[in-house]
Amino acid sequence: MNTPLALIALLPLLGFLLNGTFATALGGKRFNNTVAAVIACAMPIAAFALTIQAFLTLQSNGYTPIVAPLYRWALIGEHTFDITFYFDRLSAIMTLVVTGVGSVIHIYSTGYMHDDKSFGRFMAYLNLFLFFMLLLVLGRSMLVLFVGWEGVGLASYLLIGFWFDDLANAIAGRKAFITNRIGDAGFLLGMFLLYRAFGTLDMDTINSAFVGGQAAMVSASLVGFFLFVGATGKSAQIPLYVWLPDAMAGPTPVSALIHAATMVTAGVYLVARMSGLYMQAPDASQLMAVVGVLTAFMAATIALVQTDIKKVLAYSTVSQLGFMFVALGVGAYGVAIFHVVTHAFFKACLFLGAGSVIHALGGEQDIRKMGGLRKHIPITFWTFVISTAAIAGIPGLAGFFSKDEILWYAFASEKGGAPWLWAVGALTAFMTAFYMTRLLWLTFFGASRMSHEVEHHVHESPLSMTGVLGVLAVLSAVGGYIGIPHFLEPQIPLPPVVESLEHYEHTLLYVSIAIAFAGVALAVFMYSGPASRPAGIARAAGPVRVLLEGKYFVDELYAAVIVRPLAWVSEHVFLKIGDKMLIDGTLNGLGAFAQRSAGWLGRAQTGSLQFYALLVMVGMVGALLWSWRHV
Amino acid sequence: MLFMREPMRVALALITSMSSLGAVYGLMGVHFIAAFQVLIYVGAVMVFMVYVIMLLEVKEAPGSKRFSSYVVPGVVVGVLLMAALGAGMLRGPMSSGMLPGEGSGTFSLVEFSSAFLTRYWLVFELTTVFLVGAIVAALAVVNVSRRKQEGA
């Protein structure tokens, strides 16, 4: 059953090629919007169907991984590099999420981007992204994964700067790409170390080598650290998270697909896939946990004061990714993947809901100018409520299960769990519940703060959009019952729990529930009353508020410390000295030298016969003298 | 000859040199070459030159300079050349004496002419071809000048 795996990845590529050529200005826009939409949505749906089929095959095989070689990419000396696809439990989950959520977001986009002049280009780019993401999750070798990794970075750049007529969007896209690249440098170093040690980049081989203890020649912590640097770039952790809030400049389906559900989870997938390596790398794992929890905390604090609906969700994504890294850091790889799946459901639903709100309000994104929308757009409202409850950790919904497991393992795992990790994580969960409820309240409840014409035009979104919202809301509700960590257990074992702490499990469970409700209640209390309550607290916490609203001034710090000196060096050293003086100077100098010497030599052509005869005489003397020496 | 001002006097000096050379050839025993030297060189070439000097003398502007711009480097290199040639000659092996005096066997007229027309017959042919070429060239020059005259 070789073909289906490659086909899963190749179908979206085909969609990209078809739409990219015929539905864009490149091919003269031969396909109209409907045809482009059909092609663009059919491909992911077909890929999803094929994934289900592959999953059933996997199940019937007793979950032995399916290995499907496609093509021998390179043969250099004795080293071969193949493109092989690999399907085991982990890839199955990731591929199902990518194709499933990807398909519904494609359907949503047909409604959202309906009036856009570059509809064909958008759908083509979405398909391209899906192709690369599938390469990423289906690849057996780290090389194929890296191709997918870079490719999704490219697609992200293209899609963030989709409305590139506005320069700010293009700059945001560029920022995303360059920040990613910095992480990729770390990733490459890790890959080099691995290749030098093992002679292959196949991840399953490397993992079993580490687990079996045959990997003494390379320091697992060092490699783990480098791969984690790559993950910080792609999955927006400290210090490379700065591109994600700016990436909200792209259209909302892009934010949902790429920056919530799939691309940003690539880093988590990488670490989970290399679990064998990370189990032998306690230092790198500890670093991951610490960075993860700090990122989660910091992003949550910033989200408390954001006023753009998409920015709140962006920082929320950074925060939730931090949670996933905490789980990875303490060895609970399966739990992190569980959170990836549930996060995909509710975050995509939240983003698409936000898109629906923006669509209803004709482009307004500032929540201070919203309010009382629940009567106008009920379907959007109810789906938003369900997904907000999921992210806040209300028991019974998807987010509750995954977040609670993360907090439990952060507390009690033998591989790095610590009470302070739990404490910061719990505080972050409290803040998450708070700011998400704040978002919900300010957007949908209370008195309307919209301007009059906007209020008149408010309308519910078309079925393509609301239908998708409904599907995702249902998944947010019931997705927690899938029990992914136990599904992954045979492949990726859960970490052992410290014996003495085992009895705290139920206590912590109740604490989590309490935190969730407390956060929701506090937000309702603050924002349902008169506006003086939040304003009073804001005044009381003046300097803190400035810090949070300035996003801890990280962008400014980077600009001052890194960007400006680099630009100065480029301008003064490389341009003025290197390029103008050295290179241009050398070339121009050579040219001028040739001209001058030619002019100087040309003076021998005096046109005077006697001069030539004189030279003949001189030559004769010389020849005579020379012949006396050699004859 | 190098230092005389008038071209006519230079020509006369040259005639003198050539005649003396003819005498030298005769003393060396190559009589027919001596004869040809005087006949051809003095009798034809120098007469032609004298004729042309006479023709062009009228057009010569008076008070023109005698030496060209390269006189100093010329003299220097000329001295060097003579020194080099002399040094080269002194290096070479001392040749045997010579000059058997009067017309010995090899250079008698009979022997020479027969050798010329049998053994060195190629040279003979070459000279004829060369003369034909020279005639053609002369005709071409005359034509050019005539065409220029008509065109001008």
Added chain:
Amino acid sequence: MNESQFLLAIAGGLFTIGLLGVVIRRNALVMLMCMELMLNGVNLSLVTFSQQRGDAAGAVMVFLTFVVATAEVALAIPIVLLLVKHARSLDVDRYSELKG
């Protein structure tokens, strides 16, 4: 120095003086006459060598040079005439239109 060396020295001297004259003198006709002098020097050396070896080949070559010299003069003079007509002077420095 025996006689043949003396004659060769004279031949070399004739050649050098002729070449020197070509470089030094300004008048075109005088240059031509110096070229004749060069040819004479060569002839003398050829005859000397021929005499030394007792070989007639040198004499035959002298014959050839006679013919060449004659033809050369026959053609050089008209060329000089044309040049004079063009530049209106016998001064070879005026004939430098091929400069540069």
